[in-house]
Amino acid sequence: MSVAQPSAQVNTDDIDYMELDGIIEADFGNDKENLIMILQAIQKKYNYLPKPALAYLSTKISVPMSKIYGVATFYSTFSLEPRGRNIISICRGTACHVRGAEKVLEQIQESLCICDGETTEDMRFTLESVRCIGCCSLGPVVKINEDMHGRIATDKIDKILKHYQ
Amino acid sequence: MKIQSVKDVEQIGQQYSRKLYTPDAVKVNIGMASCGIAAGAQAAFDAALEKYPGNNGVKISRTGCIGFCEMEPLVEILQSGGPRIVYKKITAKKIEDVIEGYRNSDFDLKLILGQMRDPRNLLENDIDNPLGALAPIDGIPILEDIPFYGNQVKIAMRNCGYIDPDCIEEYFARKGYVAFLNALQDMKPAEILDLVKASGLRGRGGGGFPTGIKWETCARHDGDRYVICNADEGDPGAYMDRSILEGDPHTVLEGMLIAAVAIGSRQGFIYVRNEYPLAVKRLISAIKQARSYGLLGENIAGSDFSFDIKISTGAGAFVCGESTALMASLEGNVGRPRAKYVHTVAKGFRNNPSNLNNVETYANVPVILLKGANWYAQMGTQHSKGTKVFSLVGKIKNTGLVEVSMGISLREIVNKIGGGVPKKKKFKAVQTGGPSGGCIPERFLDLPVDFQKLTEVGSIMGSGGMIVMDQDTCMVDVARYFVDFLKEESCGQCNPCREGLKQMLEILTRICKGEGKTGDIKLLEELGVMMQRFSLCGLGTSAPNPVLTTILYFRDEYDKHIREKKCPAGVCKPLFHYEIDEENCTGCQVCFKKCPQEAISGEKKKLHTIDQEKCIKCGICYDACKFNAIVVR
Numbered sequence: 001m002s003v004a005q006p007s008a009q010v011n012t013d014d015i016d017y018m019e020l021d022g023i024i025e026a027d028f029g030n031d032k033e034n035l036i037m038i039l040q041a042i043q044k045k046y047n048y049l050p051k052p053a054l055a056y057l058s059t060k061i062s063v064p065m066s067k068i069y070g071v072a073t074f075y076s077t078f079s080l081e082p083r084g085r086n087i088i089s090i091c092r093g094t095a096c097h098v099r100g101a102e103k104v105l106e107q108i109q110e111s112l113c114i115c116d117g118e119t120t121e122d123m124r125f126t127l128e129s130v131r132c133i134g135c136c137s138l139g140p141v142v143k144i145n146e147d148m149h150g151r152i153a154t155d156k157i158d159k160i161l162k163h164y165q
Numbered sequence: 166m167k168i169q170s171v172k173d174v175e176q177i178g179q180q181y182s183r184k185l186y187t188p189d190a191v192k193v194n195i196g197m198a199s200c201g202i203a204a205g206a207q208a209a210f211d212a213a214l215e216k217y218p219g220n221n222g223v224k225i226s227r228t229g230c231i232g233f234c235e236m237e238p239l240v241e242i243l244q245s246g247g248p249r250i251v252y253k254k255i256t257a258k259k260i261e262d263v264i265e266g267y268r269n270s271d272f273d274l275k276l277i278l279g280q281m282r283d284p285r286n287l288l289e290n291d292i293d294n295p296l297g298a299l300a301p302i303d304g305i306p307i308l309e310d311i312p313f314y315g316n317q318v319k320i321a322m323r324n325c326g327y328i329d330p331d332c333i334e335e336y337f338a339r340k341g342y343v344a345f346l347n348a349l350q351d352m353k354p355a356e357i358l359d360l361v362k363a364s365g366l367r368g369r370g371g372g373g374f375p376t377g378i379k380w381e382t383c384a385r386h387d388g389d390r391y392v393i394c395n396a397d398e399g400d401p402g403a404y405m406d407r408s409i410l411e412g413d414p415h416t417v418l419e420g421m422l423i424a425a426v427a428i429g430s431r432q433g434f435i436y437v438r439n440e441y442p443l444a445v446k447r448l449i450s451a452i453k454q455a456r457s458y459g460l461l462g463e464n465i466a467g468s469d470f471s472f473d474i475k476i477s478t479g480a481g482a483f484v485c486g487e488s489t490a491l492m493a494s495l496e497g498n499v500g501r502p503r504a505k506y507v508h509t510v511a512k513g514f515r516n517n518p519s520n521l522n523n524v525e526t527y528a529n530v531p532v533i534l535l536k537g538a539n540w541y542a543q544m545g546t547q548h549s550k551g552t553k554v555f556s557l558v559g560k561i562k563n564t565g566l567v568e569v570s571m572g573i574s575l576r577e578i579v580n581k582i583g584g585g586v587p588k589k590k591k592f593k594a595v596q597t598g599g600p601s602g603g604c605i606p607e608r609f610l611d612l613p614v615d616f617q618k619l620t621e622v623g624s625i626m627g628s629g630g631m632i633v634m635d636q637d638t639c640m641v642d643v644a645r646y647f648v649d650f651l652k653e654e655s656c657g658q659c660n661p662c663r664e665g666l667k668q669m670l671e672i673l674t675r676i677c678k679g680e681g682k683t684g685d686i687k688l689l690e691e692l693g694v695m696m697q698r699f700s701l702c703g704l705g706t707s708a709p710n711p712v713l714t715t716i717l718y719f720r721d722e723y724d725k726h727i728r729e730k731k732c733p734a735g736v737c738k739p740l741f742h743y744e745i746d747e748e749n750c751t752g753c754q755v756c757f758k759k760c761p762q763e764a765i766s767g768e769k770k771k772l773h774t775i776d777q778e779k780c781i782k783c784g785i786c787y788d789a790c791k792f793n794a795i796v797v798r
Contacts, residue, residue, distance in 0.1 A: 032497050033496055033497040034477075035498075036478070036494065037477065040439065040478060040480060063497075070499050071498070074482065074500065074656075075479075075480030075482050075499075076480070077480040092650075094402040094599070094632045094647075095558035095630075096401075097401075097646050098559045098560060098634055098643070099559065100784070103783060107783070130481070131399065131401055131654070132399070132402065132404075133440055134199060134398065136234075136402050136404055136564070136630075137564035138234070138237075148199070148202065148203030149203075150204060154784075155759060155761070155785055
């Protein structure tokens with residue numbers, strides 16, 4: 001089972017700016033064109049996009065905060081809120097849809113008492129529906145963190161979720 | 166070592182050819198594309214490696230996907246002088262048994278998909294078939310003869326499942342980079358352009374624009390020209406690009422290099438989906454290897470041609486598959502399309518001439534250069550040449566990726582290669598072209614598949630997703646699903662698309678809830694035509710296709726939803742309920758045990774009943790019953 005992610009709110013003091021420099025400068029050359037990939041790297045580190053990190057990024061690559069906010073909200077990968085330790089991505093591509101992805105989604109929502117896009121109160125899970133993971137032959141597919149679970153039956157979901165704390 | 170000529174490539178290739186075809190040790194190739202891994206290939210690989218860590222006569226290696234996803238994890242075992250056998254559904258538990266079985270010539274037919282008769286790709290006619298002298302083993306089916314593989318012609322996917330994607334030398338062994346070096350050293354750019362034009366190759370990403378003409382137009386414009394690869398495979402249900410990137414990344418790099426020579430470009434970009442982490446990983450490794458051999462970088466093969474490729478990852482926006490949106494995203498902006506009064510071949514990325522093709526298109530190019538335009542143009546139909554990879558998914562027996570000649574009939578793909586609809590259910594439709602495509606009913610199944618013919622019936626080729634639907638699929642729900650998808654993915658810039666989709670979704674949701682009104686269908690059609698005419702980009706103009714085709718071919722289902730408030734497929738929850746069929750129920754208690762609501766009662770061997778008050782219509786009993794005794798009413 002893949003490792004759980006950090007799930008806490010990140011404040012200004014919690015940010016390691018040296019490390020951020022490493023991402024922005026060393027990995028992506030302070031280049032505005034790499035904005036999306038820089039945001040991905042920041043999100044990978046903190047499990048979401050903390051506001052102080054974005055403010056720092058804004059001055060660092062001279063892109064106004066409004067534009068960073070625009071990009072961060074346009075693309076569905078990004079989250080401006082802290083996410084759960086485990087991310088459940090349920091594939092809602094067509095192949096999964098005709099093989100019953102809706103039922104799987106409903107079952108997960110019922111089990112965890114959250115809606116699509118929400119995080120459980122104990123920060124254990126965030127539920128996100130995604131557009132096609134590309135494993136259509138194994139539909140319906142659910143990805144939890146980095147683990148793929150194919151050919152999911154609705155009555156097996158609780159058993160799978162138990163593995164992730 | 167830096168490659169200087171075709172000779173260098175051939176020399177390295179020859180050494181690795183032995184590893185590929187006639188290894189001294191028993192070689193075990195485990196299919197490790199994303200879908201294989203999801204099915205358990207990683208666990209099988211780890212288990213095999215633990216058991217056979219090195220020099221005990223067994224070599225474990227990884228390959229990409231050989232296409233037959235239904236049978237994953239697929240494992241192929243071979244040895245010099247022995248057969249090449251492909252095993253199916255090999256999990257960690259079974260892997261040791263099959264390897265030992267192979268070593269003792271004890272073949273368990275239940276685990277075998279088939280024996281391969283010719284592992285060469287279509288560029289390797291000059292080498293002898295390494296299995297030619299070997300008599301096939303009686304009783305084991307020939308892989309090339311089973312219906313799933315029998316009708317396929319592998320061009321774009323010629324190496325997928327045969328080579329280790331992380332090993333450039335194995336790509337050399339299968340005539341890799343020969344086409345590029347020929348193009349660089351022996352051809353003028355105009356000759357390459359003429360050849361690609363004459364082949365009739367059209368873009369495989371959806372639009373079907375002639376590739377040669379696109380390249381030529383781009384080459385005519387001045388500026389820093391860019392070669393871009395669209396690997397933002399957003400169509401749900403299509404995953405051939407992922408498979409090519411994961412199984413044979415070098416063919417894409419080679420195709421881009423050839424385009425760069427033809428167009429005169431120094432810089433390439435691959436825009437790949439963030440949802441494909443393995444494809445990104447393999448691309449990074451492929452680019453690194455190509456650089457180490459001097460096939461990317463400055464002064465390639467001692468010439469004055471320099472070219473490098475950068476990978477950019479997307480961030481989950483379907484609209485970024487559109488060319489202008491993709492280029493905006495490459496620049497680090499939100500991916501909003503612009504009106505194309507000026508095409509991207511004139512002013513695209515960084516306002517410079519930019520040539521954009523998708524993964525599968527580039528994968529075809531090296532073969533066209535080596536085999537010639539005439540050879541390629543012989544395949545297919547009048548206006549659609551060559552082959553196309555389709556992902557055959559949904560309610561179909563043999564799910565997987567199939568590469569077939571253009572012009573083959575839908576029936577042949579669905580029934581013969583795909584093996585038809587499973588569980589004796591009735592075929593209803595096949596959906597092609599993703600959210601921009603349409604649903605094609607049974608009466609058009611004899612249609613030869615090409616760009617024109619699919620457009621004539623209201624659908625499109627798209628990127629090649631084919632989602633088969635059966636009696637349990639509600640066509641109104643499918644239309645609602647696509648509109649919901651597109652509403653979420655619309656960039657919101659132009660009114661017709663943003664508002665049109667919102668209105669359509671409201672109407673369709675009402676119909677699925679049983680609140681449909683007379684006049685709804687007419688309104689949907691009006692909205693659809695408006696969006697087709699006035700939307701800004703391809704997403705908006707093609708967005709109504711799923712709605713319009715389902716209305717055209719499955720109007721009776723809409724009528725049943727609106728007038729009778731019934732969903733005959735049993736999908737729209739407020740419009741049906743489950744009942745137990747008195748004649749078919751055997752009283753086996755399977756449904757009784759599985760029901761999470763305890764809504765089913767009945768003693769063993771006696772007729773069961775469903776308490777409609779308690780039933781939440783989760784469908785678990787419907788799927789579980791083997792006697793068709795749970796029915797939708």
